[in-house]
Amino acid sequence: MATINTNYQKLQAGYLFPEIGKRVRNFAAANPAARIIRLGIGDVVLPLPAPIIDAMKAGVDEMARKETFQGYGPEQGHEFLREAIAGHFRGQGAEVAADEVFVSDGSKCDTANIQEIFAVDNIIAVTDPVYPVYVDTNVMAGRTGPAENGRYGKLVYLPTTAENGFEPALPSGHVDLIYLCSPNNPTGAVMSRASLQRWVDYAKREGAIILFDAAYEAFIREPGLVHSIFEIPGARNVAIEFRSFSKTAGFTGTRCAFTVIPKELCARDGAGVPVPLHSLWNRRHTTKFNGVSYPVQRAAAAVFSPEGSKAVQANIDYYMENARIIREGLAKAGYRVHGGVNGPYIWLRVPEGLTSWQFFDRLLGEANVVGTPGSGFGTCGEGYFRLSAFGFRENVE
Numbered sequence: 001m002a003t004i005n006t007n008y009q010k011l012q013a014g015y016l017f018p019e020i021g022k023r024v025r026n027f028a029a030a031n032p033a034a035r036i037i038r039l040g041i042g043d044v045v046l047p048l049p050a051p052i053i054d055a056m057k058a059g060v061d062e063m064a065r066k067e068t069f070q071g072y073g074p075e076q077g078h079e080f081l082r083e084a085i086a087g088h089f090r091g092q093g094a095e096v097a098a099d100e101v102f103v104s105d106g107s108k109c110d111t112a113n114i115q116e117i118f119a120v121d122n123i124i125a126v127t128d129p130v131y132p133v134y135v136d137t138n139v140m141a142g143r144t145g146p147a148e149n150g151r152y153g154k155l156v157y158l159p160t161t162a163e164n165g166f167e168p169a170l171p172s173g174h175v176d177l178i179y180l181c182s183p184n185n186p187t188g189a190v191m192s193r194a195s196l197q198r199w200v201d202y203a204k205r206e207g208a209i210i211l212f213d214a215a216y217e218a219f220i221r222e223p224g225l226v227h228s229i230f231e232i233p234g235a236r237n238v239a240i241e242f243r244s245f246s247k248t249a250g251f252t253g254t255r256c257a258f259t260v261i262p263k264e265l266c267a268r269d270g271a272g273v274p275v276p277l278h279s280l281w282n283r284r285h286t287t288k289f290n291g292v293s294y295p296v297q298r299a300a301a302a303v304f305s306p307e308g309s310k311a312v313q314a315n316i317d318y319y320m321e322n323a324r325i326i327r328e329g330l331a332k333a334g335y336r337v338h339g340g341v342n343g344p345y346i347w348l349r350v351p352e353g354l355t356s357w358q359f360f361d362r363l364l365g366e367a368n369v370v371g372t373p374g375s376g377f378g379t380c381g382e383g384y385f386r387l388s389a390f391g392f393r394e395n396v397e
């Protein structure tokens with residue numbers, strides 16, 4: 001009989017969102033008159049702006065004519081989009097070439113798949129709390145021991161809490177791969193330039209690779225903060241960056257993202273010889289992926305046009321005004337709140353004596369508001385609660 005990948009049996013049931021759904025359904029059934037406000041989701045609500053939709057429609061029209069029809073495109077993405085992305089990085093003070101950009105159908109897949117090009121005995125560091133994709137995919141690949149008290153063996157957890165200003169400390173020992181997400185989901189915090197420089201220096205010293213998830217970089221409001229890891233001197237030798245059009249431009253249902261791998265970035269093979277990760281990822285990507293739909297790539301390129309970027313910025317402004325309203329309202333009500341200034345998530349301290357789940361039940365029961373218990377993102381998330389700025393203004397108010 002065929003046998004399974006038993007690493008899957010180590011996975012803790014992904015019970016956070018199903019459990020939230022169950023509790024909300026039960027509450028709604030018992031309280032049919034209650035108007036439930038959902039601020040738990042990490043999904044956008046505003047429709048795609050007109051310049052983006054127009055570009056998508058123009059792409060569809062091209063598909064309808066013999067002269068402009070497109071079949072398979074380059075797996076790595078069309079030149080027009082890769083060039084536009086590279087130009088955007090240059091505008092942010094980061095050196096990225098168009099052929100270092102790999103266009104894909106999502107950052108979830110990219111951050112999940114990247115571990116494939118690394119050996120199974122690499123030591124992995126993640127922050128706690130964490131976006132669960134980084135952890136679960138390494139569990140599936142066999143890079144962890146079994147879970148005990150919510151933590152997997154062999155994984156190095158980096159506590160990221162109010163006590164350390166949401167700046168994870170460097171590991172005390174050696175690690176090979178480090179997942180960092182800034183602005184952060186779920187805490188809404190942005191890592192400082194100085195701390196990112198410390199991470200780049202650590203990676204250089206230890207021969208480690210930083211996997212930098214910048215899915216929320218477009219939400220940074222304050223000047224001087226780091227949008228791309230490649231703004232940091234030395235990062236091109238130690239880092240991979242992931243970005244997505246999902247939250248930035250409302251593409252969660254449209255699907256487009258990209259990964260940047262600098263050509264000089266290397267990891268060692270079994271004989272200790274440095275191998276460029278760009279060529280490995282190119283091999284993986286071209287073997288397992290056949291490109292993003294042409295009209296979607298046209299729509300994505302429009303995000304960088306003057307009209308497109310203005311429209312996208314207006315949507316981000318809308319969400320960040322939501323964030324301000326939530327943050328300031330809660331602070332006035334006496335809550336300790338974090339995030340919500342340079343990222344679309346508000347990370348609040350639950351009242352003394354309550355767990356994250358107890359607060360979830362109380363908020364749902366008394367205010368009819370749905371959020372996400374911080375403990376669902378890791379042990380260090382206990383005592384915290386995530387509210388999302390992705391909602392309609394009237395609900396937020």
Ligand SMILES: *Cc1c(COP(=O)(O)O)cnc(C)c1O
Nearest residue numbers: 106107108131185215244246257
């Ligand atoms: C939403 C999100 C992404 C983007 O996922 P897509 O697959 O591109 O929609 C990536 N990383 C984090 C931390 C996210 O919250």
